[in-house]
Structure formats: structure tokens, C-alpha cells
Amino acid sequence: MGIERSLSNNVLVTSLEWAVNWARKSSMWPLGFGLACCALEMIATFVSRYDLSRFGMEVARPSPRQADLMIVAGTASKKMLPAVLRIYEQMTEPRYVIAMGACACSGGIYKNYAVVQGIDRHLPVDVYIPGCPPRPEALLDGILQLHAKVMQEQSIRNPRITDILAAPK
């Protein structure tokens, strides 16, 4: 490339959108919370054997205001749902949701009056990970799928709106 050579190959030129996407997916901080047994597989993914820090994601944020990714790990009961929505609303844009495990995807084995039949009834889910619970490899695969999705985004020209209050139904 002409401009790079004229600057003695000390500079790389790319599109701003690609750079923004790359920065987002390379430091995607998950929210540190779990709802049920799937959370243990998520914890196993964080610690050294599977080591989520390889993808710049080791900083699980206790505060939703500093988190980019909500991993809904486990059974969302109807009693818990208002708290989950409240946490989601406090997260900053752009924000992403992974539904981890059969319960978060569809209610799983709990087809009963007390359990939300899939968190996608209330949150815009980006990646679904089936399994009961999914192994850490499955969660890692889901996260890499999300990274690939983020790299496809038109982050400047057409930024995503996940405001569940403003989004058209």
C-alpha cells in the first residue's frame, strides 16, 4: 500500500469500522453473575484450564455499568426476571447477551409456572448455547461465534440498538 510504504511501514491502515469491531470483540467484558448450575461451567471457563483471558475476557465485572456481555447462565425464574432485566438495562451500549444452557434458551426441563420459558422472551439474545449444562468448550465456541458476529457489524454506519424500551417490537 502506498501510504504505508511512504511512512516506512510503521503505520497500518484499516477501516475505522473494522478497528472498532476488533477492539470491542477483543476486550469484551462479561458480567459476573450466574443464575443456576450453568454458572459453574461458566466459572470453569474463566479459570486457568480453559482460560477466558486468552480472548481478553477475564475481567468479569461485578457492575453492569462496566460490562459488555451478559451470559445468562442458568434457569431464570419468574421471581428473578425483574432483577435480570434491571441489570440488563444498566449495561452500557453496545451490549450483548448469550443464552447459556437449555433453561436460558427455552426453559429446558422446567416447563412449569415458575420458570421463564426462554430468556429471549424478554432480552435480545445474540448467541444460544444448548446443553444441560454446556461444557466450557461449548461456551467458548459460543463466545467465538459472538466475536465473529461482532466483526460483521456496521458499528459506525449502522450501530446496533439494543434498548429494549426503544426497540420496535
Next chain:
Amino acid sequence: MNQEAIKERLVSAFGAEVIQGAVLFADQMAVTVVKDKILDVCRFLKTDPDLAFDLLSFVGGVDRHPASPRFEVVYQLYSMRHKHRFRIKAMVEEEQEGLGTIDSVVELWPTASWHERETAEMFGIEFTGHPDPRKLLLPEEWYVYPLRKDFPVEGTEDTPDLPAAQIREG
């Protein structure tokens, strides 16, 4: 004291018209007590020095639908001093209007509070004299009783995901 002796003690104190049925199964006795006398019987079980049931392990409910009387309230007792157990039941009738009632035993065993709150919200039994009769597990605005046999386990439109005030307009 063995199970038979505890039952005999109860019958001699209250008479056969209060201590109605007794079933011995797997070395465990379950006696049925007249509902209105439940507080007196429990007080006797707790304060009598030879019985001394100082620990209430559990209070639960049973729905015998469509039998009548419909509900059972079951009390599982343990004595720390004598290391013996006992189980008493009381039958609660389903009322045409309002809920079936039974006296609360919280004044004897404070631990009964949460057990009775759960039994109340799950079966629709009112524990009279309970000091804090809120719901324990279910959302406050629900008025269904999920552990009744005629309640559909997958829920109804009366068990929404969110309270009506929080459902978002499109």
C-alpha cells in the same frame, strides 16, 4: 419414648375425640388431630417434660383432591432432649368462600413462620394468628395456589413472567 407411648400419652391427655386416627408405618406414627385443637396439642407436645418436642422440623401440606376434607397440614416434630420424633396431621376443609383456616403454631416454634407461609401460598390455607402472613416464594401479586392438584403445572395466564406494571408497551 417409642411412637406408641407418645400416642397413648396424647390420647390420655386429650381423649380419642381429639386424637382421631393413628397410622404406624415404617416405625413412624402419624396421628390425625382435630383442626381446632392443633394449637393445644402442639403446646402439650412441646411443654410436657416427657415429650419435650422442642424442635419443629417441618410444616407442609397435602392436597387430597377430590377427597373431602381436601387438605392435610403435616407437622414433623423432634425432641432434642429425648431424641424422638413424632408426626401429627390436621385435616383442613376447602371452603366454598374464602380459604380454609387453621391456627398458626408460630407462637410455639418461631421456625414455623416460613414453613407456614410456604404452605399458605402453595395450597391456599390460611394460618390464623400468623404474625407475618406475606408470601414467601411466589410473587406477591399472584393469587393462584400452584401445589393444588387441579392447578396446571405449566401455569396459566394468572402466572405471568412479569408483574402487569412492568410489562413493556410495544
